[in-house]
Amino acid sequence: MKTVRDPVPLQERVDDDLDELSKIVDDSQPGWTRTALSEQDTAGRHWALRRMRDAGLEAHIDAVGNVIGRWAGRDPAAGAIITGSHTDTVPGGGRFDGNVGLVGALEAVRALREADRRLDHDLVVIDFFGEEPNDFGLSCVGSRAITGDLTGEHLALTDDTGTRYADALAAAGIDPAGLDKARWDPSRVRAFLELHIEQGPVMEQQGTQIGLVSTITGTARFRALFHGRRDHSGTMPMHLRQDAGCAAAGTVLAVERIAGEQEHGRGTIGSVTFTPDAVNVVTERAEIFGELRSPERDWLQYARTALLEAAGTEAATRGVTLDFEWLPGKAPAAMSPTLLDICADVVGGLGYRHSRMYSGAEHDAAVMAAFCPTAMLFVPSHAGRSHCPEEWTDSADVLAGVHALTETITRVDTTPAC
Numbered sequence: 001m002k003t004v005r006d007p008v009p010l011q012e013r014v015d016d017d018l019d020e021l022s023k024i025v026d027d028s029q030p031g032w033t034r035t036a037l038s039e040q041d042t043a044g045r046h047w048a049l050r051r052m053r054d055a056g057l058e059a060h061i062d063a064v065g066n067v068i069g070r071w072a073g074r075d076p077a078a079g080a081i082i083t084g085s086h087t088d089t090v091p092g093g094g095r096f097d098g099n100v101g102l103v104g105a106l107e108a109v110r111a112l113r114e115a116d117r118r119l120d121h122d123l124v125v126i127d128f129f130g131e132e133p134n135d136f137g138l139s140c141v142g143s144r145a146i147t148g149d150l151t152g153e154h155l156a157l158t159d160d161t162g163t164r165y166a167d168a169l170a171a172a173g174i175d176p177a178g179l180d181k182a183r184w185d186p187s188r189v190r191a192f193l194e195l196h197i198e199q200g201p202v203m204e205q206q207g208t209q210i211g212l213v214s215t216i217t218g219t220a221r222f223r224a225l226f227h228g229r230r231d232h233s234g235t236m237p238m239h240l241r242q243d244a245g246c247a248a249a250g251t252v253l254a255v256e257r258i259a260g261e262q263e264h265g266r267g268t269i270g271s272v273t274f275t276p277d278a279v280n281v282v283t284e285r286a287e288i289f290g291e292l293r294s295p296e297r298d299w300l301q302y303a304r305t306a307l308l309e310a311a312g313t314e315a316a317t318r319g320v321t322l323d324f325e326w327l328p329g330k331a332p333a334a335m336s337p338t339l340l341d342i343c344a345d346v347v348g349g350l351g352y353r354h355s356r357m358y359s360g361a362e363h364d365a366a367v368m369a370a371f372c373p374t375a376m377l378f379v380p381s382h383a384g385r386s387h388c389p390e391e392w393t394d395s396a397d398v399l400a401g402v403h404a405l406t407e408t409i410t411r412v413d414t415t416p417a418c
């Protein structure tokens with residue numbers, strides 16, 4: 001009879017995998033760029049497919065581009081334990097966001113196999129397709145497809161050039177007609193665990209090694225279009241103007257003010273466009289795109305109302321019209337309290353400094369949480385930097401995360417209910 005040993009993740013293999021993946025990037029951009037639908041993204045997902053097979057998994061790419069590898073457990077009737085993340089990046093992003101979760105999942109499988117720790121449950125490793133927001137305003141495409149949350153409406157979204165998302169997928173070799181085939185049965189899933197970098201400064205400031213995510217922040221995105229009157233900037237007195245630019249500017253500041261009212265509130269205007277965009281013309285049309293975030297559902301609702309009121313006041317006091325539209329957003333997603341307790345117990349037992357926290361960034365885990373018991377483990381990010389070339393997590397911190405993930409998988413496997 002074989003001896004059952006402890007699974008031991010190996011730093012060198014984790015580092016090598018992160019290194020290899022970091023070479024599959026678009027060199028014409030700064031940092032590490034592997035945006036969904038690009039040729040580098042396709043190459044990255046095929047790399048993931050090969051690495052899954054190398055680790056002994058039965059692996060394939062599904063109808064929407066998710067890479068999925070399965071290690072069959074002893075009990076075919078038990079649901080699967082899923083773990084993984086994404087390999088796509090934002091333009092000019094870092095080499096850890098998403099990658100750590102996939103590479104960590106691969107190493108967990110290797111460590112478990114080497115220790116002869118076959119699970120009762122199937123263990124499924126996943127590289128979710130298109131996690132980062134794309135030009136069509138959609139994120140978490142792969143997890144949405146798996147959970148039945150990718151609809152015809154999403155496929156009909158268009159980018160700036162008028163291209164439909166369905167056509168962009170088809171051009172990358174993904175057949176949107178096969179969408180339903182990507183959908184999973186929730187009764188066949190036991191739990192989803194995602195290892196990820198924090199992408200913020202909290203853990204480093206606290207000296208935490210493993211962050212246990214309790215809630216993933218909700219996001220309310222909007223577009224506000226102000227219509228005023230074009231006038232000569234030198235001749236039109238201030239009190240007679242209908243300046244759409246000033247109404248937009250007031251709304252930008254309202255976003256900052258409202259978000260600043262709550263500790264976990266976040267508010268950002270990512271895009272401002274003035275028309276006619278000339279220094280000596282009063283702005284006729286101003287368009288802003290922005291978002292509010294918070295892990296607290298009630299506060300997010302309050303902030304939406306407050307912002308709408310503020311934008312309305314900024315417009316009305318200047319005789320400017322306002323066309324305000326809420327874009328697809330996400331409600332705050334709570335992680336499974338039972339899984340969270342399991343994670344805390346495992347991580348504490350391993351001796352890692354840990355704390356519970358919320359995630360300010362969106363993740364596939366937020367989509368999966370509506371589908372099956374879900375938990376996230378964070379490892380620290382240097383100076384909180386992320387979505388930039390400076391994004392960094394020390395090798396030892398990544399390994400601690402992989403270790404915690406591996407042991408959590410084995411604990412979930414043997415715990416009666418999640």
Ligand SMILES: [Zn+2]
Binds near residue numbers: 086363
């Ligand atoms: Zn990510």
